[in-house]
Each structure stands twice: as structure tokens, then as C-alpha cells.
Amino acid sequence: MSDNKRYAMVIDTKTCVGCAACVIGCKTENGVAEGFARDWIFTHTSGTFPDLQMTIRTERCNHCVDAPCVTSCPTGASHYGPGGTVQVNRDKCTGCKACIASCPYDARFVDPRTGTVDKCTYCMHRIENGIPTTACQEVCPTESIFFGDLNDPKSKVSELLDTRESYTLLPDAGTKPMHYFLR
Amino acid sequence: MDEFTSTRSNHLIDPVLHAWGTEVPIYLFLGGMVAGIMLLSGLMALRRTDDRTSHALSLLPWASPFLISLGMMFLWLDLENGFNAIRFYFVFQPGSPMSWGSWILLGIYPASILLAWTLSPAAFRETWLRRLSSVPALESISKWAMERTPFLAMANIVMGAALGIYTGVLLGTMAARPLWNSAILGPLFLVSGVSTGAAFMLLYRLNDKERVFLGRLDMGLITTELLLLALWMIGLSTAGAASRGALGAILGGPYTAAFWTLVVALGLLTPLIGEWIELKHGAIPGRLPAILVLVGGLSLRWILVYAGQFTSWAGNVTAALH
Numbered sequence: 468m469s470d471n472k473r474y475a476m477v478i479d480t481k482t483c484v485g486c487a488a489c490v491i492g493c494k495t496e497n498g499v500a501e502g503f504a505r506d507w508i509f510t511h512t513s514g515t516f517p518d519l520q521m522t523i524r525t526e527r528c529n530h531c532v533d534a535p536c537v538t539s540c541p542t543g544a545s546h547y548g549p550g551g552t553v554q555v556n557r558d559k560c561t562g563c564k565a566c567i568a569s570c571p572y573d574a575r576f577v578d579p580r581t582g583t584v585d586k587c588t589y590c591m592h593r594i595e596n597g598i599p600t601t602a603c604q605e606v607c608p609t610e611s612i613f614f615g616d617l618n619d620p621k622s623k624v625s626e627l628l629d630t631r632e633s634y635t636l637l638p639d640a641g642t643k644p645m646h647y648f649l650r
Numbered sequence: 651m652d653e654f655t656s657t658r659s660n661h662l663i664d665p666v667l668h669a670w671g672t673e674v675p676i677y678l679f680l681g682g683m684v685a686g687i688m689l690l691s692g693l694m695a696l697r698r699t700d701d702r703t704s705h706a707l708s709l710l711p712w713a714s715p716f717l718i719s720l721g722m723m724f725l726w727l728d729l730e731n732g733f734n735a736i737r738f739y740f741v742f743q744p745g746s747p748m749s750w751g752s753w754i755l756l757g758i759y760p761a762s763i764l765l766a767w768t769l770s771p772a773a774f775r776e777t778w779l780r781r782l783s784s785v786p787a788l789e790s791i792s793k794w795a796m797e798r799t800p801f802l803a804m805a806n807i808v809m810g811a812a813l814g815i816y817t818g819v820l821l822g823t824m825a826a827r828p829l830w831n832s833a834i835l836g837p838l839f840l841v842s843g844v845s846t847g848a849a850f851m852l853l854y855r856l857n858d859k860e861r862v863f864l865g866r867l868d869m870g871l872i873t874t875e876l877l878l879l880a881l882w883m884i885g886l887s888t889a890g891a892a893s894r895g896a897l898g899a900i901l902g903g904p905y906t907a908a909f910w911t912l913v914v915a916l917g918l919l920t921p922l923i924g925e926w927i928e929l930k931h932g933a934i935p936g937r938l939p940a941i942l943v944l945v946g947g948l949s950l951r952w953i954l955v956y957a958g959q960f961t962s963w964a965g966n967v968t969a970a971l972h
Contacts, residue, residue, distance in 0.1 A: 487657060507658035513651065526658075535825060541749035542737040559737050562730025564669040565748050571826035571963045573667060576660040582731035637963045639890070640825065 473617040474550030474589055475645040476601070477624045477633070478524050483611040485510060485523040489603035493527075496590065496602030500578050505587040506603055525603065525612065527587035528553060528574040529636065529644030536566035536575065545584070549591055550616065551645065557583040571640040589614065617645075667827075667959040673728035675952040678817045679846070680721030682839055682947065684714045685817070686847015688762055688810030690864070695769055695803035706854040708771050711806075713850070714762035722755060747820045754812050761809045764795040765802040814840035821958060828889075828896035830958040834882040839951075841878060845871040846947035849921075849940035858934050865925050865935025868943065872922045879914070896961035905957040913953060917946010 485508045493499060493506050506527035514520050530552045537545045537553060545566050548554035555566075560583035567575045567584065578585040590601035594614075604612040615622035627633075628647060635644040662668050691711040726732050738752035767775065775792065782788055795802060818839030821830040848864045848871065856864070886897040900909040921939035928935050 490657065503660050504658055507656055510655045512653040515651065538745040539748065541743055541746045541752060543741050543743060559734065560731055561734040561737055563748060564730070565746065567669040568667070568959065569824050569826050573663050573962065573964065576663050577730045640963050
């Protein structure tokens with residue numbers, strides 16, 4: 468990484484209530500196409516009645532370190548951006564959908580207005596312009612979303628991952644996701 | 651119990667991935683067939699020892715540039731932002747099979763057109779040289795090609811193999827779709843492509859010697875394809891949970907009937923038996939087994955493209971549980 472940063476997002480599943488404010492906040496901030504979402508709420512209920520437990524989490528592009536979408540892109544439209552994030556250059560995108568097929572998280576979709584691929588950018592337009600929070604983080608009423616630089620040991624995300632138990636999605640897919648969930 | 655809900659409902663992503671529709675399997679089928687025609691044209695050009703080549707076989711190599719253009723049209727139709735298609739040729743991305751493919755496709759044209767020219771009947775060449783006499787350098791290009799038929803035959807074999815393998819590797823490198831994620835898909839699509847290429851050639855008025863050669867070759871190709879399909883399934887069934895789960899799509903899952911009837915029974919076993927009966931009775935290979943091979947080749951790609959998108963790591967419940 469040229470900028471020596473490793474951006475990551477940490478979600479506290481203990482406090483997330485699945486209100487979907489992050490989904491609406493993202494759609495509003497980024498002008499996401501109608502009917503589509505760059506982030507979403509996932510729930511997992513497990514156990515045997517009446518001993519049930521529910522995990523609620525907000526999911527989005529995992530901004531993987533070894534991103535298959537970047538590797539499979541034939542034009543270089545999908546690329547590693549600031550802080551190791553995964554970004555899409557719409558001017559280079561042909562809409563071939565190789566990245567969509569290669570993403571194990573199904574985090575991408577085609578924006579019907581442009582025919583180009585769309586997904587979470589970790590709000591790089593905000594971060595790069597000095598706004599320290601992503602839109603989803605900004606609107607989260609339970610403050611369950613954290614964003615920051617993992618290469619900075621004093622950042623909130625580093626501190627949370629140091630002190631709390633965490634997991635990533637589909638670690639066996641081998642993509643090294645940068646989207647963490649606190650248990 | 652384990653219950654999952656998601657608020658995500660992105661078009662073509664949920665509930666099951668459907669990013670690639672009909673255009674991609676048609677392109678893969680046409681690409682594979684062109685790979686076969688190029689490879690077989692190259693092989694038969696190297697084997698050619700007398701002038702008793704049929705008129706049809708002399709002209710069949712011309713099918714390659716036309717069929718690949720048709721295939722590329724389908725590929726272009728699949729692009730959501732076709733105006734950016736030129737971007738494929740601004741870069742070479744070594745990790746992307748699609749990038750390899752777009753550059754291979756460019757090489758198909760000169761290789762197949764030049765070989766088709768050299769193999770065409772002399773009268774055909776003379777007519778077109780006369781008609782296109784205003785095109786500069788055409789005569790010298792023709793002379794250059796005519797002196798290099800063996801080189802062009804080899805170039806067609808190499809380019810045809812590259813095209814056939816790439817159509818399988820394109821799917822095989824997608825780790826996110828466990829049903830596709832097998833190195834066997836490269837050789838499988840190559841062998842299937844050569845088989846459909848032979849079948850396409852058998853549709854035309856070839857002479858008996860050519861029909862017997864292609865018919866016998868096709869029996870070997872179908873047998874190899876059956877073995878490769880078995881290896882592919884053995885590979886997936888002995889790999890991790892995601893691969894085993896994915897194989898369920900054609901072993902009890904929604905694509906089972908289509909795969910086993912259209913691909914295996916109708917597209918492979920029936921023409922194989924038909925060609926074997928023809929061979930046993932000394933009959934000249936006809937068109938019916940060839941038509942079935944073409945149906946099977948298209949079905950294989952169609953079903954694999956759809957079934958592969960049906961499979962995922964996340965779709966495997968145990969994988970999603972961590």
C-alpha cells in the first residue's frame with residue numbers, strides 16, 4: 468500500500484438492532500439506484516425454542532486484501548484504492564460481470580442507470596476529504612459501526628479488534644476480508 | 651434450528667445469482683466450436699497428402715471467423731456497458747482469464763482467415779483475388795500465406811487449443827462458484843469444443859474418408875469428455891464442504907434432470923453409441939449423432955453456467971455459520 472493505511476470496518480453485533488438506518492444512510496449519501504443496496508441487514512437465529520439466540524449484523528463489500536473481483540476484472544476497473552480498499556472505476560467498467568461472479572459475498576451489482584458495477588466504497592469520497600466517518604457509521608443510532616486504519620494501533624478499530632473477540636465472513640474463501648464482526 | 655434473513659434483494663444477485671444469462675453459454679458454445687474447427691482444420695491440413703479433399707472441407711475453415719464474430723456479438727450483448735468494450739484492449743490483466751480471452755480472440759482472426767485462404771480451392775482464391783484486386787498488398791499476403799501452410803496449420807492448432815481451454819478456465823478460476831472451481835473445466839471445454847467442431851463439420855458434404863476420420867475421432871473425444879466429467883465430479887465430491895454442496899446442484903439438485911438427460915444421455919452417450927454402431931457396421935458417419943453432439947455441447951455450457959451461479963460459499967449453511 469502506497470499510503471501505508473489499512474482501512475477496515477468493525478461491526479458490534481452485540482449492539483446492532485438491525486434498524487437499517489445504515490442502509491438508508493448509504494443510499495442517501497451515495498445515490499444508490501432504486502431497488503438496490505450497497506449494504507444490508509442479515510440476521511441469523513439459532514438454537515431450539517425457547518432457547519433461541521439471534522445475531523444481527525450489517526453487511527457490505529468486505530474490501531478483501533486478496534480480492535478476486537480485482538483479479539478477475541479484465542480492464543482494471545476494479546482496483547485497490549486508498550488504504551487497501553477495493554474500488555471500481557466506472558469509466559473503465561464494461562459491465563462484463565466477471566467481478567460479480569467471482570465475489571463470494573455477492574456484494575456487487577450492476578447499476579441499471581449506467582450499466583457499470585456498483586458496491587460499497589467505504590465512503591472514500593468522505594474519508595479522502597477529511598470526513599472521518601462513513602455515511603452508514605454516521606447515521607447508526609446504536610453506534611455499532613466503526614471505521615478506521617488498522618495500521619494505526621491507536622485507532623478505535625485496532626483497539627476493538629485487540630480487546631474483543633471478532634470474526635470475518637467466509638474466512639475459508641481465502642480473500643482476507645477487512646470487514647470484522649464483534650461477537 | 652438455523653434461520654437466516656437478509657434485507658438485500660439486488661436484481662440478478664438475489665435470491666440466486668443470475669449475472670450471466672443466455673448470451674454467455676451461447677458464446678462459450680460458439681467459441682468452443684470455433685476452437686474445434688481451427689484445431690481440426692490445422693490437423694487435417696498437416697495430414698493432407700493428396701488433392702482428394704472435398705469442396706466442403708476446403709471451405710469449412712472459413713466458418714471460424716464468422717462463427718467467432720457471432721460469438722463475440724453475443725458476448726458484447728452480455729456486456730451491461732458495451733460502449734466500454736474497447737477497454738478490454740487498453741490493458742492486459744494476467745490474472746483475469748477474460749483479459750486473456752479478449753486478446754486470444756484477436757489472434758483468432760488472422761490465424762483462421764489465412765489458413766482458410768490457403769486451404770480454399772485454387773479457383774476460389776483466383777476469383778477473390780480478381781474481385782479484390784484494388785485491395786493493396788492482398789496478393790503479397792496471399793503469396794506469403796501460401797508458402798506457410800504448415801506454419802498456419804500449427805498456429806490454428808495452438809490458437810484453437812488456447813481458445814478452447816480459456817472458455818473453461820474462464821469459469822474454472824471462479825473460486826466463489828464452487829461448481830465451476832475446477833482445473834478440469836479447461837480440458838473439458840476444450841475436448842467438448844473439438845467434439846462440437848467435428849460435429850459441425852460433419853453436417854456438411856464431406857467425402858467418406860473425411861467423415862470416417864471425423865466420426866472415429868469424435869468417438870475418442872466423447873469418451874474423453876465422459877472421463878473428464880467423471881474426474882470433475884470426483885474432484886468436487888472429495889474436496890471441501892462448499893464443493894461437495896455445489897455438486898449437489900447436478901446430483902439431486904435443480905439441474906440434475908437437465909444435466910443427465912441433455913448432456914450425458916442425449917449429448918454424449920447416444921451419439922457415442924450411434925457412432926459405434928456406424929463403425930461396427932462399416933457405415934459412413936451420418937448427421938444425426940453430429941446434431942446430438944451439438945445439442946449436448948450447448949446444453950453442457952448452458953447448464954454449467956446456470957448451475958454454477960446457483961452455487962456459492964455462502965449458500966452452504968455450514969460455511970456461513972463459522
